[in-house]
Amino acid sequence: MGEVDPAFVQELEHRPKLGIIAAEGIPIIDLSTLSSSDATPDRSQALEGLVKQVGNACRDWGFFQVINHGVSLEKREKIFNASKKFFAQPLEEKNKIRRDDKGALGYYDTEHTKNVRDWKEYPPAFLLREICEDYAKEMERLAFKLMELIALSLGLGPDRFHGFFKDQTSAIRLNHYPPCPFPHLALGVGRHKDPGGLTILAQDDVGGLEVKRKSDGEWTWVNPTPNSYTINVGDIIQVWSNDAYESVEHRVKVNPEKERFSIPYFFGPAHYAIVKPLEEIVNEQNPAKFRPYNWAEFMANRKRSNFQKLDVENLQISHFRTSKLADKLEGALSINN
Numbered sequence: 299m300g301e302v303d304p305a306f307v308q309e310l311e312h313r314p315k316l317g318i319i320a321a322e323g324i325p326i327i328d329l330s331t332l333s334s335s336d337a338t339p340d341r342s343q344a345l346e347g348l349v350k351q352v353g354n355a356c357r358d359w360g361f362f363q364v365i366n367h368g369v370s371l372e373k374r375e376k377i378f379n380a381s382k383k384f385f386a387q388p389l390e391e392k393n394k395i396r397r398d399d400k401g402a403l404g405y406y407d408t409e410h411t412k413n414v415r416d417w418k419e420y421p422p423a424f425l426l427r428e429i430c431e432d433y434a435k436e437m438e439r440l441a442f443k444l445m446e447l448i449a450l451s452l453g454l455g456p457d458r459f460h461g462f463f464k465d466q467t468s469a470i471r472l473n474h475y476p477p478c479p480f481p482h483l484a485l486g487v488g489r490h491k492d493p494g495g496l497t498i499l500a501q502d503d504v505g506g507l508e509v510k511r512k513s514d515g516e517w518t519w520v521n522p523t524p525n526s527y528t529i530n531v532g533d534i535i536q537v538w539s540n541d542a543y544e545s546v547e548h549r550v551k552v553n554p555e556k557e558r559f560s561i562p563y564f565f566g567p568a569h570y571a572i573v574k575p576l577e578e579i580v581n582e583q584n585p586a587k588f589r590p591y592n593w594a595e596f597m598a599n600r601k602r603s604n605f606q607k608l609d610v611e612n613l614q615i616s617h618f619r620t621s622k623l624a625d626k627l628e629g630a631l632s633i634n635n
């Protein structure tokens with residue numbers, strides 16, 4: 299089996315348990331109502347129910363899976379196949395287009411975002427462009443639909459968020475998690491929260507994603523429902539909703555025998571967006587819990603630290619909290635990701 303490189307070893311308290319918690323998992327939401335076009339009272343009732351389900355999932359979990367989402371299966375298979383083909387190449391080939399501090403878009407297998415390395419590799423973003431762009435269109439359509447449901451669930455007009463995404467900074471990432479002989483010590487991705495608006499994740503049937511359950515803080519396995527998408531609320535929705543919805547921690551376990559592929563789509567607003575709690579949501583009883591920040595600056599700060607192993611905490615939305623007490627509390631619980 300050989301020795302494990304210490305760079306991959308998680309600190310004791312962050313090492314994964316090998317069993318799977320077979321308790322209640324994240325909700326599965328059927329979106330078929332969205333694709334029917336009839337304007338019957340039945341449909342409007344179904345829509346109302348759907349909005350409620352989405353709101354409850356965002357509030358209670360920050361995560362849910364969607365089925366009957368209308369995304370082309372053919373395009374999903376095409377991008378997974380292209381990703382598999384890229385990663386199956388010998389390392390020397392992949393290294394020819396290796397990422398460094400001059401070319402940030404290249405291939406890399408060392409993640410420097412955290413103080414412990416992730417057991418995974420990424421291809422360069424410029425490869426597979428055509429397929430990615432095609433697939434991104436599908437993702438964007440679904441993302442707008444989901445944002446409409448989220449807006450309605452917060453009592454806002456359905457298109458309340460659309461303006462923020464006019465000049466998007468959305469991105470697709472192709473992840474490959476090779477089999478790992480040390481699943482009790484390493485993680486595919488260490489615990490973190492997604493900084494953007496919304497994440498739409500496609501995963502194969504191996505599984506590995508775990509979500510920190512809000513009700514009791516237990517790491518909970520996300521069962522990969524075939525052809526579903528796993529959706530999670532990012533930091534920006536947490537800020538817009540003034541904490542009504544939470545961007546929750548998640549991580550990825552590795553598998554000793556099987557490799558795993560996943561493709562997240564990060565739906566991000568315009569680089570110039572100023573992120574702050576929405577005016578319609580804040581009032582005297584519910585004052586703004588975050589100070590405004592600029593999305594591009596936030597991301598630039600995060601990216602700078604990706605190239606270095608820093609022993610300081612990465613920038614988090616908790617750093618923009620208006621209450622110093624909450625800031626301290628969250629900082630104490632927070633993590634280097």
Ligand SMILES: O=C(O)CCC(=O)C(=O)O
Pocket residue numbers: 471473487492499501506507548549550560561562
């Ligand atoms: O691969 C996964 O299941 C999740 C990856 C993830 O959380 C991320 O890339 O932000």
Ligand SMILES: [Fe+2]
Pocket residue numbers: 490491492548
């Ligand atoms: Fe994530």
